[in-house]
Amino acid sequence: MTRVRRRIVATPAAWAVWGTVTLFFVGVAGVIGSVLVNSFATRWFDTWLPQGYTTEWYGQAWEEFTLLPVLGVTLVVCLLVAGVSVLVGVPAAYVLARRSFYGRRAVYLMFLLPILMPPIAYGIPLATVLYKYGFAGHLSGVVLANLVPSIPFVILTMTPFIEQIDPAVERAARMCGARTRQVFVRILAPLLVPGILAASILVVVRTVGMFELTFLTAGPDSQTLVVALFYSMSASGIRAQQSVDAMAVIYTAMMLVLLVVALRFVNPTQLVARVKEDPE
Amino acid sequence: MTPVAFRHRLAERGIDAQLLLLGPAAVFVAALFVYPFCYGIAVSLQPVEGGPFAAYQAFFRDAYQRDTIATTLRIALPAALLNVLASVPIAYRMRGRFRGKRVLTTVLVVPITLGTVLTAEGLLNFLGPTGWFNRVLLALGVVDAPVTLTHNYWGVFLSLVITGFPFAFLLVSSYLSGIDPSLEKAGAVLGAGWAQRFFRITLPLLAPGLATTFCLTFVLAFSVFPSAILVGDPSGTTRVISIAAYEAAYVRYDYAGGAAAAIIMGLVELVVIGVVLGLRSLLYTGSTAGGKG
Known part of the structure; x- marks a missing residue:
């Protein structure tokens, strides 16, 4: 039995739609990701990623709040x-x-x-x-x-x-x-x-x-x-x-x-x- | 008339003991929604000084208060419009079945459940002057200096898009799934191109649903409060009407002013919704299923 492979063609409209969706998800991931990374950071000022990682903020948040x-x-x-x-x-x-x-x-x-x-x-x-x-x-x-x-x-x-x-x-x-x-x-x-x-x-x-x-x-x-x-x-x-x-x-x-x-x-x-x- | 005969006459109009099941819910809503609202109206009409409408007059005379209506509409209307208009082509493309659709809709639900407070916190980190977004733009050489997207209009607008777009998308795609695809196929058989099929078959059938979606998205955007404070500029460009009402009631302890602002807020929202639903009633609403009519 032979399988007919469908060619995947993307029209400009499809590109625009998927592009928008991807942009949106990148934004959401950035929003959640930056909160997540920062919560484990020791110091994070002007760099791509924090200088070090720690879990002590969780203990502190647990007690302080x-x-x-x-x-x-x-x-x-x-x-x-x-x-x-x-x-x-x-x-x-x-x-x-x-x-x-x-x-x-x-x-x-x-x-x-x-x-x-x-x-x-x-x-x-x-x-x-x-x-x-x-x-x-x-x-x-x-x-x-x-x-x-x-x-x-x-x-x-x-x-x-x-x-x-x-x-x-x-x-x-x-x-x-x-x-x-x-x-x-x-x-x-x-x-x-x-x-x-x-x-x-x-x-x-x-x-x-x-x-x-x-x-x-x-x-x-x-x-x-x-x-x-x-x-x-x-x-x-x-x-x-x-x-x-x-x-x-x-x-x-x-x-x-x-x-x-x-x-x-x-x-x-x-x-x-x-x-x-x-x-x- | 005997009591039995009276009961029968009522029962003919659909009123009998079973309606008592409505009782508890009606009592709760009456006590916790209708009564407080009437109480609020009464409070707003009894300011400490001045005539019965002094609180309303004060609201409209003070430009700092009056402009909050325009500010709120300037944030909420474009955000709701963008969310609805952007979700139409995307939902239209994603009709039908494809692999990963359930995962996609699941991921889309995440921003809705996050709520505005967490979104605001994330936006402050992500879009801030040293956040990832500005770093990427700087690294690509798109801009020379970091773009300011927090503590102004755009921060609030983006937070409304992040929470509102998935909401609008899910609603629009559920309305779209109710439209029988064979209607479009019939159009295609008769030689209509995609634009004709979309604008003359799908869009008219979808329009009432879009109006409802717009109303619900607008309600969400109109009641923006936490993100306007946290990621916006709460004393300037994003001083929305909910902030004005809150400040009057809980910062200045001017209960009449707070109640007046809250009631003006409700009225403005009902006017917008009324206009949209009024336009909607001009559209065709009926069966969206195919078949012999």
Whole structure:
């Protein structure tokens, strides 16, 4: 059997496209690479590469920035936000996916707005309200603030998953005498496990990266990693640049681990957004 | 009317006990989004001195505050436009299956998850006066002195491109994958060249998706805050409106001013999105699948 070898021809358009993509990746690699190299550097001023390498910045960053509690706070906040938003969001997504009722569009718009609004624009009034009731400055305030974009996000992500499930399955369960709660726990939940996993991982990724809301509501002992990183960066000059970079590398590593986990369950395009084209 | 009959009449309109499942989510969003927003409006209308609109008047009278709107739009609109326009030809080329596509999309997701804070840190190192980028340019002899790309407009712009372009690309390519390729094949059979096929078949079908992508990318770019402070020039060329709102509320403790700035920010963004979505409603939106119509 003979294999026909296709000739690889690159048109100018292909060159331009691949060139742009390559340039972009070189830029991204440079951005991440320079942080990574600098975090291991002893001294790096006016040369291509640092004069020597060391790992002491990591130990220093760990102690100076008290990273262990910060990581703990980040973890607790993420788990709480993901748990609550799934518990609250999935039933709402079910109603929006299956039912049509008077005022459905208005409800849909109410859930869409927190995603479309810039976080600072609603974060400032929200932080004022949370301070008024004594939530802000603690872990509870950070969790509450992060729930605002997370619940609508879970609803918008889960609606297509629920629409895929054949309603006949539910009707059969109801014929056999199952109540709504039983339909949820014994029929829908097992079928929705992949979707729920995907949604909660996406919420965790977004919460780890969410800067503005956490920044506005966090107190000194409820900072997440990204806020701690911002404070150490904006106070540059006090800390060694390498120490800040070591912290940035820890943050990146955490994000990459989450990303690898996330990509086992979700399609990359889903990571971006899953806003449905038309609510009707 | 008996209660049972009333319930039946409601059920005919689709309202029954099952809607209570919406309750918790609606309560959360109402308490944490709608109520704070109304509270913010109320606060902004009760400044320490002056009439109800004094905070808004102060915002628009002070050029240092007023210009933040233009500054924000000058950063966000070109960045969002560039991200969307650049991702169209690239996504168009990368339709279909080829080896390494999954790896490519995976790598593209990385900058999105890095977030603006880390991107800013990396840009400061990479594009700084002694960073690798300037070293390469100097070594190649392209420039004589290091190019200043940090602590000004370009630093913020580039950080928005790094986080926004992959986002736009993934969205555009998911919209493109929903367009049936047989439509283009039909065009080709009837003798259309690639330009005609692209501009008269694919682009019109893609345009609504592009409008949505633009809106979402614009939201990301419009709320630029950490990178405008870290890699930009937060008291000059990149003093965006979120910085103005933050300073008013947390540096000057002028809550009415801060709330007013935040609400102006939300309104400006909604106006831009409204214009884009309004234009979008003029376009064809419907099935992008082929087959007998």
